[in-house]
Amino acid sequence: MADFELPGRYRDLREEALAVAAAVGPFAVEADESSDLHRPTLEALRASGLCDLMVPAAYGGRFERVDPLAVCVVREVFMKASAHLDALFALQGIGGYAVSRAGTPSQCRRWLPKVAAAEALAALALTEPEAGSDLKSITTVLRPGEGGGLVLEGRKSFISNAPVADFFTALVREPAPAGAPGDVYSLVLVPAAAAGVTVSPSPEIIAPHVLGEVRFDGVPLGAEHRLGPPGSGFRHTLATLSVFRATVAGAAVGLMQGALEIAAAHTAERRQFGRPLVRLGPVAALLADSWAEVEAGRLLAYRAAEAARDDPAGSLDYSSLAKLAATEAACRVVDRCVQVMGRWGLVRGSRIEQYYRQARPMRIYEGASEVLRLGIAARLCRDIVGPAEAASPEAAR
Numbered sequence: 001m002a003d004f005e006l007p008g009r010y011r012d013l014r015e016e017a018l019a020v021a022a023a024v025g026p027f028a029v030e031a032d033e034s035s036d037l038h039r040p041t042l043e044a045l046r047a048s049g050l051c052d053l054m055v056p057a058a059y060g061g062r063f064e065r066v067d068p069l070a071v072c073v074v075r076e077v078f079m080k081a082s083a084h085l086d087a088l089f090a091l092q093g094i095g096g097y098a099v100s101r102a103g104t105p106s107q108c109r110r111w112l113p114k115v116a117a118a119e120a121l122a123a124l125a126l127t128e129p130e131a132g133s134d135l136k137s138i139t140t141v142l143r144p145g146e147g148g149g150l151v152l153e154g155r156k157s158f159i160s161n162a163p164v165a166d167f168f169t170a171l172v173r174e175p176a177p178a179g180a181p182g183d184v185y186s187l188v189l190v191p192a193a194a195a196g197v198t199v200s201p202s203p204e205i206i207a208p209h210v211l212g213e214v215r216f217d218g219v220p221l222g223a224e225h226r227l228g229p230p231g232s233g234f235r236h237t238l239a240t241l242s243v244f245r246a247t248v249a250g251a252a253v254g255l256m257q258g259a260l261e262i263a264a265a266h267t268a269e270r271r272q273f274g275r276p277l278v279r280l281g282p283v284a285a286l287l288a289d290s291w292a293e294v295e296a297g298r299l300l301a302y303r304a305a306e307a308a309r310d311d312p313a314g315s316l317d318y319s320s321l322a323k324l325a326a327t328e329a330a331c332r333v334v335d336r337c338v339q340v341m342g343r344w345g346l347v348r349g350s351r352i353e354q355y356y357r358q359a360r361p362m363r364i365y366e367g368a369s370e371v372l373r374l375g376i377a378a379r380l381c382r383d384i385v386g387p388a389e390a391a392s393p394e395a396a397r
């Protein structure tokens with residue numbers, strides 16, 4: 001397939017990613033059934049050096065700034081090869097991005113080179129037992145501690161990488177500064193080794209994922225653990241989501257592509273009614289519609305990632321649009337692929353069956369589709385009739 005308009009440095013990156021995909025190939029099915037860290041997959045990722053895409057050059061990164069299009073291209077290849085590989089790679093950026101944006105120079109020096117080398121594993125802790133899409137209802141609190149320090153109290157839930165993370169970028173609430181009324185939202189960097197941090201397993205989900213429930217029980221933190229000033233938590237969180245939602249779209253494209261290749265090969269080889277399945281009209285239609293969705297999803301993912309590179313804060317809605325379109329398409333495509341493979345699409349532990357399960361959570365994490373639609377529709381109306389229209393729940397933050 002032609003690399004429509006993709007400049008050379010991204011094509012080179014794709015080649016690098018393909019080499020990692022080949023290296024994890026022999027154990028990808030096993031890794032993708034593991035909800036514990038799969039060490040050989042981590043070793044392959046480390047050896048590739050590709051996590052240097054997740055931090056700025058000043059702290060050991062490959063490019064001057066994190067380039068969402070580069071991450072998107074790599075995730076497309078990784079997700080096709082192994083969801084476990086893709087998650088390990090993505091989380092270095094998802095957990096580390098706010099540190100690059102808002103960490104103190106000493107925090108950046110301490111953590112980011114290790115993130116780039118995949119020697120410190122990162123996590124982003126937003127969700128709580130009672131707060132999912134409605135992040136303004138979080139109850140994890142930051143309060144003043146002794147000697148100008150801070151104390152963290154609360155619980156986070158379904159946090160990717162939690163059992164193996166070296167640090168958490170955590171969204172918290174705290175009283176507004178200088179006696180102003182109400183609370184504000186802030187981000188803090190919490191080392192996993194800090195006193196009072198404990199992690200327990202989350203429920204197993206249909207597509208195994210390294211997940212954990214995190215407790216912060218009176219965790220003492222120095223003021224330098226703040227990521228930005230009090231009240232800047234949603235600004236940095238939304239910038240993170242703007243960059244990484246576009247790359248979820250890339251991962252969804254990789255998954256669709258992988259599923260479609262398996263289904264196409266099957267329908268070309270298997271014969272029923274005296275001809276290959278692909279020559280039976282309804283089967284051909286399912287494949288053709290799927291290919292169209294893969295191609296459209298890829299272009300939108302690349303376009304959104306490029307926009308997020310140039311203006312992360314301003315392109316959240318476009319990233320949401322790409323994530324919505326590609327993850328919804330991934331579920332349709334993989335469902336069609338299972339259908340055209342008949343009983344062979346249902347074999348437990350086969351690659352196509354893994355893709356079928358792996359597609360499903362993508363419509364829920366990093367912004368569930370329904371919530372994304374609210375923001376996208378509000379943006380559409382704002383662009384057409386002006387800012388008086390209702391704001392999205394996320395834009396209101």
Ligand SMILES: Cc1cc2nc3c(=O)[nH]c(=O)nc-3n(C[C@H](O)[C@H](O)[C@H](O)COP(=O)(O)OP(=O)(O)OC[C@H]3O[C@@H](n4cnc5c(N)ncnc54)[C@H](O)[C@@H]3O)c2cc1C
Pocket residue numbers: 123124125126127131132133134157158159160161205209211361364365366367368369370371374393
């Ligand atoms: C595999 C996986 C990995 C995850 N990793 C992380 C992680 O690393 N860090 C982290 O912080 N979280 C993580 N999460 C949690 C994830 O971000 C939440 O599941 C997600 O935000 C949705 O929240 P919820 O599950 O509580 O659903 P809810 O918010 O309870 O939503 C339930 C349903 O209601 C809909 N809904 C909610 N609000 C509205 C609305 N206003 N209008 C219309 N419909 C609405 C939703 O779209 C959804 O369909 C992960 C989840 C999964 C499955």
